[in-house]
Amino acid sequence: MLMLEIPTGRGGSVASESQVRRRRWTRINTDIEGYLFIAPAVLLIGTFGFFPVFFTVFVSMHKWRIRRGHLLGLENFQELFGGLHLLAIIVAAGVGIFVGWRLLRNRLGALHSAPAAARTIGALMLLGSLAALAWGLPQVWETGDDDMMQALRVTVWYSLGTVPVQLALGLLLAVLLDQRFGGRQLFRVVYLLPYIVPAVAAAAVFERLFSLRPESFANQVLLLFRLEPLQWLTEVQGVFSMLFGWGNGNGGVVAEYWQTWAQGPSLALVSIMFFNYWVFTGYYALIYSNGLAQIPRQLYEAAEVDGASKLRVFFQIVIPLLSPTTFFLTILGVIGTFKAFNHIYVLRSAAARGAADPMSVYIFFTFFRRSRFGYAAALSLVLFAIVLVLTLVQRRIMEKRVFYGE
Amino acid sequence: MASEHLNHRASRQRRRRLSRVLLYTVLIGGAFIAIVPFLYMIANALKTYGETVSRVSAIPFDPRFWPKVPQWSNFAVVIREENMGLFFVNSVVISVVTVAGVVLTSAPSAYAFAKLRFPGRDTIFAVLLATLMIPETVLLIPNFLIVSRFGWIDTLAGLTVPFFASAFYIFLLRQFFSQIPNAIVESARIDGNTHFGILVGIVMPLSRAPLFTLAFLAFNGAWNALQWPLVVTQTPTWRPITVGLTKYITEAGPQTQLRMAGALIALVPTVLVYLVAQKQITEAIANTGMKG
Numbered sequence: 001m002l003m004l005e006i007p008t009g010r011g012g013s014v015a016s017e018s019q020v021r022r023r024r025w026t027r028i029n030t031d032i033e034g035y036l037f038i039a040p041a042v043l044l045i046g047t048f049g050f051f052p053v054f055f056t057v058f059v060s061m062h063k064w065r066i067r068r069g070h071l072l073g074l075e076n077f078q079e080l081f082g083g084l085h086l087l088a089i090i091v092a093a094g095v096g097i098f099v100g101w102r103l104l105r106n107r108l109g110a111l112h113s114a115p116a117a118a119r120t121i122g123a124l125m126l127l128g129s130l131a132a133l134a135w136g137l138p139q140v141w142e143t144g145d146d147d148m149m150q151a152l153r154v155t156v157w158y159s160l161g162t163v164p165v166q167l168a169l170g171l172l173l174a175v176l177l178d179q180r181f182g183g184r185q186l187f188r189v190v191y192l193l194p195y196i197v198p199a200v201a202a203a204a205v206f207e208r209l210f211s212l213r214p215e216s217f218a219n220q221v222l223l224l225f226r227l228e229p230l231q232w233l234t235e236v237q238g239v240f241s242m243l244f245g246w247g248n249g250n251g252g253v254v255a256e257y258w259q260t261w262a263q264g265p266s267l268a269l270v271s272i273m274f275f276n277y278w279v280f281t282g283y284y285a286l287i288y289s290n291g292l293a294q295i296p297r298q299l300y301e302a303a304e305v306d307g308a309s310k311l312r313v314f315f316q317i318v319i320p321l322l323s324p325t326t327f328f329l330t331i332l333g334v335i336g337t338f339k340a341f342n343h344i345y346v347l348r349s350a351a352a353r354g355a356a357d358p359m360s361v362y363i364f365f366t367f368f369r370r371s372r373f374g375y376a377a378a379l380s381l382v383l384f385a386i387v388l389v390l391t392l393v394q395r396r397i398m399e400k401r402v403f404y405g406e
Numbered sequence: 407m408a409s410e411h412l413n414h415r416a417s418r419q420r421r422r423r424l425s426r427v428l429l430y431t432v433l434i435g436g437a438f439i440a441i442v443p444f445l446y447m448i449a450n451a452l453k454t455y456g457e458t459v460s461r462v463s464a465i466p467f468d469p470r471f472w473p474k475v476p477q478w479s480n481f482a483v484v485i486r487e488e489n490m491g492l493f494f495v496n497s498v499v500i501s502v503v504t505v506a507g508v509v510l511t512s513a514p515s516a517y518a519f520a521k522l523r524f525p526g527r528d529t530i531f532a533v534l535l536a537t538l539m540i541p542e543t544v545l546l547i548p549n550f551l552i553v554s555r556f557g558w559i560d561t562l563a564g565l566t567v568p569f570f571a572s573a574f575y576i577f578l579l580r581q582f583f584s585q586i587p588n589a590i591v592e593s594a595r596i597d598g599n600t601h602f603g604i605l606v607g608i609v610m611p612l613s614r615a616p617l618f619t620l621a622f623l624a625f626n627g628a629w630n631a632l633q634w635p636l637v638v639t640q641t642p643t644w645r646p647i648t649v650g651l652t653k654y655i656t657e658a659g660p661q662t663q664l665r666m667a668g669a670l671i672a673l674v675p676t677v678l679v680y681l682v683a684q685k686q687i688t689e690a691i692a693n694t695g696m697k698g
Binding site: 193205207 | 446462464522523550670
């Protein structure tokens with residue numbers, strides 16, 4: 001790339017050959033300097049953070065038990081899904097839901113001119129895809145890896161059970177701490193303490209708090225209320241099944257699969273959720289406090305002048321203005337549940353038979369205990385795909401709802 | 407009219423006091439919930455095994471919640487016989503080395519991305535950021551194979567080198583470095599300084615706050631790591647305390663008091679640092695959204 005002319009002090013404006021060559025040499029020099037500065041980081045991230053993804057794909061296509069076996073192609077994935085056709089159906093159903101939804105809301109440009117037709121096609125696609133999923137997932141459970149399906153179900157319950165509760169509790173706490181009163185800082189320090197503490201140490205305590213022994217803390221609390229002790233972290237039964245008796249019927253594959261959902265998260269998983277609430281409420285409150293602090297006082301005063309009640313102010317001003325924070329925390333929370341490992345590894349027990357093992361733990365055991373590297377690699381790719389889709393979907397949904405103020 | 411006004415004000419004051427009492431009750435209740443597990447940990451770390459089974463209560467005000475005589479020897483047992491002392495030292499070394507590595511690789515990179523210009527700079531940065539989306543589990547198996555091949559299993563290198571560089575730390579520092587006016591850099595250049603000299607002599611001293619955040623996050627991240635060290639340490643030589651404690655819980659018998667003693671040892675440094683530097687740590691967490 002030739003350099004532009006630079007006027008010299010003498011009034012001439014043509015760069016001499018040697019000047020051009022010198023500038024080009026300096027340019028190359030600064031380029032090299034830049035590359036040298038980033039080299040160690042890029043090398044490390046490339047080796048341990050980027051290249052491994054491709055290596056995972058490679059491993060997933062082989063039979064690999066500690067040492068590399070023979071090439072399997074997509075056989076690991078076939079075993080996972082009980083047949084690649086089922087994987088295809090599920091992916092197609094996912095696409096169908098997406099396209100159908102957009103058609104229904106008339107946001108796909110192509111059929112803008114025929115809104116009624118677009119909406120009917122959209123509705124049909126949506127219903128058809130949902131039906132395909134309702135049928136397809138049980139098939140994967142039946143013919144594919146039912147442990148994986150359980151792990152996915154556990155992960156979904158884990159997300160559903162922790163994120164909304166933590167958002168609500170965190171927001172409530174942040175609002176309370178926003179009031180003016182003495183000792184605020186002390187309360188903040190105390191509430192953040194569970195988050196600061198290493199998860200393994202805290203989980204070690206909770207493992208004892210929620211152990212099935214009658215002398216465990218949780219059972220002692222039940223005793224205070226004259227209730228029978230529970231098995232807590234080792235209880236396989238779902239809470240909906242325990243409380244309401246849901247999901248205990250019989251039927252074909254499809255019915256039985258959806259019954260496993262109706263039973264709800266296992267008590268073991270719910271115990272782990274309690275740990276989550278304890279750890280993260282203070283943290284969510286901290287992030288929300290920051291968001292609250294950014295709401296200008298004039299808005300509150302203006303609302304008060306207009307005669308709005310505190311509740312209305314909360315729901316119609318505070319919550320919309322906090323939507324970027326909620327967005328951030330939701331994404332963090334859901335992705336977090338898919339990546340969670342440390343505390344779950346400590347809290348889980350073999351007695352729970354996988355009822356409290358989300359995907360990350362299932363993949364870990366497949367890799368580390370059963371040494372099925374290839375299969376575990378395939379599982380981790382499935383996890384990766386799900387996390388990617390979730391991030392995109394959440395970004396889509398939340399971006400529409402997030403209100404960035406004026 | 408005046409008396410009505412006074413009544414109104416009195417009732418409003420009463421309402422405010424009531425809501426204040428309610429506020430304090432709820433907050434103290436919540437704080438109590440936050441603290442109880444710690445009380446349980448301390449109480450049980452000092453009990454005998456028999457006491458952890460028979461002398462129990464759910465209420466910290468009940469004397470049965472606490473030991474009759476504190477068994478400080480539990481700590482000695484756990485440190486000497488269960489190797490918790492060794493694991494603790496390992497964790498310290500691993501965390502400190504990781505922090506050093508992180509600063510040494512992230513500072514120059516962040517500086518280059520913020521202040522230098524070279525072809526492909528923005529693309530490379532974008533690709534680095536993209537790596538943040540990859541879940542740790544996906545990297546676990548290949549990294550294990552790579553680290554095995556390097557012969558780094560059960561070594562300090564295997565536990566630290568893969569974590570020396572993370573796009574997140576580079577992003578953090580770059581954010582800050584970009585705010586340093588280019589004029590400062592340029593005038594230093596004109597004075598004949600190299601970029602490296604500028605980085606070390608001017609930029610770093612100005613970056614004490616983000617560097618503290620970086621150090622805290624990297625230290626905590628290394629201290630709390632479980633999945634990777636679990637896989638990479640097969641003997642107790644370099645085992646960090648997270649793995650030591652976890653193995654003790656999952657493999658040894660249910661000696662509650664020893665477990666709690668081990669857990670206390672594992673959380674001491676973090677809590678100490680937190681109590682001393684609360685403000686900076688709280689800011690670090692609030693600004694970055696994470697603790698490590």
